[in-house]
Amino acid sequence: MDFKNELERKINVVNDELHKYLEVRYPEIIFQAMGYSVFAGGKRLRPVLMLASCEAEGGREEDVLPFACGLEMIHTYSLIHDDLPEMDNDDFRRGKPTCHKKFDQGVAVLAGDGLLTYAFEVMLKKACTDFDSKYVRAAENTARLSGSDGMLVGQVVDVVSEGKVIDADTLAYIHKNKTGGLIKAALMNGAIVAGADDRRIAQYELMGEKLGLAFQIMDDILDVTSTEETLGKPVFSDEKNHKVTYVSMYGLEKAKEEYLKLCREVNEIAGKLGGEGGFLQTYCESLVNRIN
Secondary structure (H helix, E strand, O other), X not given: OOHHHHHHHHHXXXXXXXXXXXXXXOOHHHHHHHHHHHOOOOOOHHHHHHHHHHHHOOOOHHHHHHHHHHHHHHHHHHHHHHOOOOOOOOOEEOXXXXXXXXXXXXXXXXXHHHHHHHHHHHHHHHHHHXXXXXXXXHHHHHHHHHOOOXXXXXXXXXXXXXXXXXXXXXXXXXXXXXXXXXXXXXXXXXXXXXXXXXXXXXXXXXXXXHHXXXXXXXXXXXXXXXXXHXXXXXXXXXXXXXXXXXXXXXXXXXXXXXXXXXXXXXXXHHHHHHOOOOHHHHHHHHHOOOOO
């Protein structure tokens, strides 16, 4: 397997499909704002993970694509809202002006709302067309892990904890849900659409939880060790917003140790699920090699 070519192919497949969904139509400004944020340079990490887990379970790429694109729309909506003045108040994302700076705050709020609702339209259209309960299950799993049992509740606890002293359990809850929710959804939904059994799906959920936690710890680390030019967004934003992070609670070295431990565990699970040397394992290894 030529990993780099296969990764590029998967990203291109997702981008081509997203362009079809987000073709500009009346009222133009909302679709322009939605498309601006979706195509602002994301790595398509979550949709590629979904395609990879579906492939590892013997599923078809065309069946999982609507769910991969829907999840990317939900991820992008969360970034648009996260950047708003009422949240993190960031002016740049991926090296470009954030949606509310490129357009205005009202349009940015509506662009996020639009992506969230359109995501479920895209996913449920597949379920309504094919009349297979696994597609309904994947849509429900996306709703749960982006909302009441995932990203949304993690973000809520993060916001209400700003400027407060929180304990380790609260910090872990924020990390596992805010970032981990959509990563769990990506890995689980690929397996669900492929028809995997509950035991296998549970393993993808565990891998997603560990990968999401690793990513959030990595973000905490990079916020104090990287530069705005490298990250494409402001650094020291957690300190600016008075947020407790893994680094501020445990220290930089402990954070790195925990990150590397989680990386080893993710790679071990990926090797068992996706096969040693398979795309899923190789992709996970590439994702967790951002610090030493």
